[in-house]
Amino acid sequence: MLQTKALYNLLRLNAKEDxxxxxxxxxxxxxxxxxxxxxxxxxxxxxxxxxxxxxxQFASECDSPEMLxxxxxxxxxxxxxDELYLILFELWRRFFPxxxxxxxxxxxxxxxxxxxDSGKLESDEAIxxxxxxLLEILEEHVDHEMSPKDAFSSILEYFANDVPLFLYDxxxxxxxxxxxRYGSELxxxxxxxxxDPVRFGVLEAxxxxxxxxxxxxxxxxxxxxxPLELDLLFEVVQLIAAVGEHDLFQAAIKKLLSLVxxxxxxxxxxxxxxEYYRRLDLEELEQAVSKIKEKQPLNLEEFKKIIFANNVLxx
Numbered sequence: 001m002l003q004t005k006a007l008y009n010l011l012r013l014n015a016k017e018d019x020x021x022x023x024x025x026x027x028x029x030x031x032x033x034x035x036x037x038x039x040x041x042x043x044x045x046x047x048x049x050x051x052x053x054x055x056x057q058f059a060s061e062c063d064s065p066e067m068l069x070x071x072x073x074x075x076x077x078x079x080x081x082d083e084l085y086l087i088l089f090e091l092w093r094r095f096f097p098x099x100x101x102x103x104x105x106x107x108x109x110x111x112x113x114x115x116x117d118s119g120k121l122e123s124d125e126a127i128x129x130x131x132x133x134l135l136e137i138l139e140e141h142v143d144h145e146m147s148p149k150d151a152f153s154s155i156l157e158y159f160a161n162d163v164p165l166f167l168y169d170x171x172x173x174x175x176x177x178x179x180x181r182y183g184s185e186l187x188x189x190x191x192x193x194x195x196d197p198v199r200f201g202v203l204e205a206x207x208x209x210x211x212x213x214x215x216x217x218x219x220x221x222x223x224x225x226x227p228l229e230l231d232l233l234f235e236v237v238q239l240i241a242a243v244g245e246h247d248l249f250q251a252a253i254k255k256l257l258s259l260v261x262x263x264x265x266x267x268x269x270x271x272x273x274x275e276y277y278r279r280l281d282l283e284e285l286e287q288a289v290s291k292i293k294e295k296q297p298l299n300l301e302e303f304k305k306i307i308f309a310n311n312v313l314x315x
Contacts (some may be wrong), residue, residue: 004066004082005089005103009110009160024084031090032111042087046080047225048072048309055091064101065092105133106158113161127170128182135189152193164196180210198226202235203227209243217245224251230259234268241276249276253307257300266298273307 002010008027015021031039043050050058062068069085087146093104100108109130115121134155138294141151156163167190174183184207187200194200208216216239223236237252244252253273260266270293277286288306292299 002160003103004085004159005107006110006160008082009107010085013114013160016207026086031086034090036094039087039091040102043084046087047083047086052095055095055110058195059092059099063099064103065089066103068092070162088294102137102155105130105137106155109134109163110160113163113166117166119275131167131186138193148192149195152195164194164199167194167205168199171200175203175206180207183207198223198228199232201226202232202239206239209239213243216243217248219246220244224248224255230256230265233259234272237269237272238275241272241279244276252308257304263296266300267293270298272301273303 011017011021011023011027013029015023034042035194040050058071059068062071065085065088069081069088072088073081074265089103089107092099092101093107109127112121112126112130116127121127137155138148138151141154141311145155167186171183174180174186183203187203187207191197191200194230201219205216205219208219220236220240228236233252233255237249237256240249240252253269254294256269260269270289274286274293277283278305285306289303292303292306
């Protein structure tokens with residue numbers, strides 16, 4: 001179950017992507033963009049007339065914005081608890097950065113992830129710092145006798161974003177940029193905590209392909225024995241197109257054929273096949289697949305004959 005701040009972050013993000021989702025105005029508002037006068041005014045409307053001095057006094061008795069909200073709850077209506085909490089959370093974030101609770105930390109990393117995904121992050125230094133701190137928090141949880149995966153699961157409740165998916169995408173971006181060292185470090189450090197090791201196995205195979213193609217092919221073979229979602233299988237095929245052996249290519253295409261339904265997915269499968277044949281200088285097979293791809297609807301039976309022909313001579 002998501003924690004309160006993460007839940008409202010998610011509701012706001014979902015409503016922004018789909019304006020037809022009905023939510024209260026106070027939920028839709030991003031308080032990071034509100035001025036201090038607006039925040040004080042919102043508290044006054046909730047019959048909590050605070051200023052910075054009184055806020056600091058109350059906060060000195062608390063360890064987190066959650067505790068602060070509980071402390072002040074007696075002065076407002078219980079049904080306005082969450083609305084009050086979001087305001088106090090934002091004030092705590094601004095005034096007490098040195099007292100960052102777990103919810104504050106995760107909210108900040110959530111914010112940086114949102115900026116990164118939207119292309120608005122000028123530097124990913126904050127992301128790197130956040131991930132380093134996240135690892136420290138995970139290690140502290142494990143030190144308190146939690147299993148690594150349980151520790152990660154418990155912390156994910158404080159995030160609106162899908163952090164494992166972000167990690168996968170971020171490490172992929174690092175590898176695309178040639179930053180193999182940092183990408184490899186992140187993969188190794190987060191490996192004990194990952195809830196979906198199969199997905200990250202694709203990244204391991206990709207890293208191996210840079211130094212040991214034989215081991216990379218062993219890793220790919222193991223991946224193909226797993227039930228893979230379509231998007232992940234496409235990434236495996238893309239890796240095979242670059243470094244894979246022919247039996248792996250055939251096995252991967254066989255799995256793809258059982259999953260691809262949409263024409264765009266079928267075309268992507270053929271594009272990767274063309275890339276594979278091009279790498280091996282198999283011009284006749286490349287031309288044969290190109291002819292199939294040019295015609296609509298795509299003839300998958302003809303495609304299969306080319307892929308699984310027994311007389312293919314490999315260089």
